[in-house]
Amino acid sequence: MRIYKEKDYESVSRKAANLISAQVISKPDSILGLATGTSPLGAYHQLAEWCTKKDVDFSRVISVNLDEYVGLSPDNSESYHYFMEKNFFSKVNIAMENTHVPNGHVSDLEEACKAYDSLIQDLGGIDLQLLGIGSNGHIGFNEPGKSFLLDTHIVQLTESTIKANSRLFSRIDDVPRRAITMGIRNIFQAAKIVLIATGQNKADALYRSFMEPITPEVPASILQLHTNVSIVADEEALKRIPDEYCF
Numbered sequence: 001m002r003i004y005k006e007k008d009y010e011s012v013s014r015k016a017a018n019l020i021s022a023q024v025i026s027k028p029d030s031i032l033g034l035a036t037g038t039s040p041l042g043a044y045h046q047l048a049e050w051c052t053k054k055d056v057d058f059s060r061v062i063s064v065n066l067d068e069y070v071g072l073s074p075d076n077s078e079s080y081h082y083f084m085e086k087n088f089f090s091k092v093n094i095a096m097e098n099t100h101v102p103n104g105h106v107s108d109l110e111e112a113c114k115a116y117d118s119l120i121q122d123l124g125g126i127d128l129q130l131l132g133i134g135s136n137g138h139i140g141f142n143e144p145g146k147s148f149l150l151d152t153h154i155v156q157l158t159e160s161t162i163k164a165n166s167r168l169f170s171r172i173d174d175v176p177r178r179a180i181t182m183g184i185r186n187i188f189q190a191a192k193i194v195l196i197a198t199g200q201n202k203a204d205a206l207y208r209s210f211m212e213p214i215t216p217e218v219p220a221s222i223l224q225l226h227t228n229v230s231i232v233a234d235e236e237a238l239k240r241i242p243d244e245y246c247f
């Protein structure tokens, strides 16, 4: 595991964008696992800028997103489909048919989970998975206490996640209570993982995930066992992690 300590959100975003570019340059038909949230947003903006300058090319890339709320249609402005379309897919030269986000707006959610697992398998697995982290240590929407062995599944969101994510909705009551998410197993099977964290409200999550024992109570802690993880974080998020562990 490599922890990159960066000064602020801007340099975190540039570093993460560099790691993603390096992946795409070395394998132009990479399968990228993508994430939503404030954490990857700056990296997406940076990649869009480099793509416009033709410094990185997404024309052969295939993307699979981590998660989506249950019950929101893709054109709902609060859905993760919409977020990805607005902040990344429409800003780079990725082919729309090569982008995939789990579907939480169907009657048969179990079938949607199975279909997503088959899709990832048929693509041959994820080359690089981008992650944020919840303040309770969740990754994707894998909330504390669930098995590390799950593939794509439906989750009941915790109150703390609903509260944290309510900032992106007009009212807390509008935040869906359920989500469809890749499981820890899907994430863990990615060849490389890049986790972005910024701000002091992520400091405890990083400490518990990477400096304390591995436990399903802190879902991101499983990443300690992965052989290719880069954590890109700012000084505030890393304030509980001693400098000797950081690059």
Ligand SMILES: N[C@@H]1[C@@H](O)[C@H](O)[C@@H](COP(=O)(O)O)O[C@@H]1O
Pocket: 035, 036, 037, 038, 039, 040, 066, 067, 131, 132, 133, 134, 139, 140, 141, 161, 165
């Ligand atoms: N499902 C998403 C996660 O994938 C994300 O990592 C987390 C942190 O979001 P942010 O980066 O906005 O802090 O929020 C949501 O719960």
